[in-house]
Amino acid sequence: MAPNESPMRSLERAFDVLAVLEQNIRPLRLTDIAQQAGLAVSTTQRILNVLEGRGLVERDDSTYQLGVGTVPMAHAFLRGNRLSAAALPVLQELASATGLTASLFVRSGLSRVVVARVEGEHPLRYALPIGERLPLHLGAGRVLASGMTDEEVDELLQTVDVIQMQSGLELTPEEFKESLQAIREDGYLVAHSERAVGITSVSAPVFSASGRMVGVVIVSGADAHMTEEKIQQVVWEVRQAAQSIGQRHLSAPEPVQARNTIGR
Incomplete structure (x- = not known):
């Protein structure tokens, strides 16, 4: 989390990044994600690293897309x-x-x-x-x-x-x-x-x-x-x-x- 940034703001930015990936079918480069989310590249990189660690984002060379960790979440919604x-x-x-x-x-x-x-x-x-x-x-x-x-x-x-x-x-x-x-x-x-x-x-x-x-x-x-x-x-x-x-x-x-x- 960046200095002086509230946990809630960090959470909102993470959701913004996930929304960009969800709305784009094809994998995106870091700079494209940052631009569409309206965030600095450095901030976007930190968020992607955290999401990748949770399995919610996957990285392939220089591009990112939603990870397999999102599938069980969608399945849980449909079942519940x-x-x-x-x-x-x-x-x-x-x-x-x-x-x-x-x-x-x-x-x-x-x-x-x-x-x-x-x-x-x-x-x-x-x-x-x-x-x-x-x-x-x-x-x-x-x-x-x-x-x-x-x-x-x-x-x-x-x-x-x-x-x-x-x-x-x-x-x-x-x-x-x-x-x-x-x-x-x-x-x-x-x-x-x-x-x-x-x-x-x-x-x-x-x-x-x-x-x-x-x-x-x-x-x-x-x-x-x-x-x-x-x-x-x-x-x-x-x-x-x-x-x-x-x-x-x-x-x-x-x-x-x-x-x-x-x-x-």
């Missing part, structure tokens, strides 16, 4: 997380009923992370591994964004240059906020080619007992398998699944918060 445990059997039923891929996402800062996923009879053409981060301003991410405060939505919009979907459709910040209000009123979202061309998804929020949004259930499939009649069926299935996961999710008492009324 009550929401993903509650969701898995529901997602299995959902994938079987619709024949499509069913997933559960949770919000992590200004992104969303898939924590459970079950392939249906008609799997997607691309693989989406557990733990993958995706944006909040597209697809099912907009459902999670609809549960954020106005201040959080403004912060999200500041990080996005242009809200453009893969279909080519663009949303202004005002239109984006209007879409969030529509999701709150409808209780679900049907998205066409927002994150991937030719893919239609239906998503609905999962609420805790206190009314806090804790995740989003999404069913995704190729347009060929998502006729208007099929979409209406999937909307019902997804909303039922989201409600079932919320009921199964026996969480510990939560802090008192304003009750969310999306879809209620």
Whole structure:
């Protein structure tokens, strides 16, 4: 720890370094990590040495990447997380009923992370591994964004240059906020080619007992398998699944918060 630096500040900087490595798939050089973390090279080197000693970072010649020590941590989360445990059997039923891929996402800062996923009879053409981060301003991410405060939505919009979907459709910040209000009123979202061309998804929020949004259930499939009649069926299935996961999710008492009324 550098002179006059608090232990908490050192911890924050270590997390900043881990975040840089997590957000970059390829190994990074010391100078690149320091630049992206906004730290001095000497400080970054000290942090990397400590993390390497703990197995959280691995070094190969002149580059660094996350170490194998992060894998047991992720595994422990998936095994111990009550929401993903509650969701898995529901997602299995959902994938079987619709024949499509069913997933559960949770919000992590200004992104969303898939924590459970079950392939249906008609799997997607691309693989989406557990733990993958995706944006909040597209697809099912907009459902999670609809549960954020106005201040959080403004912060999200500041990080996005242009809200453009893969279909080519663009949303202004005002239109984006209007879409969030529509999701709150409808209780679900049907998205066409927002994150991937030719893919239609239906998503609905999962609420805790206190009314806090804790995740989003999404069913995704190729347009060929998502006729208007099929979409209406999937909307019902997804909303039922989201409600079932919320009921199964026996969480510990939560802090008192304003009750969310999306879809209620």
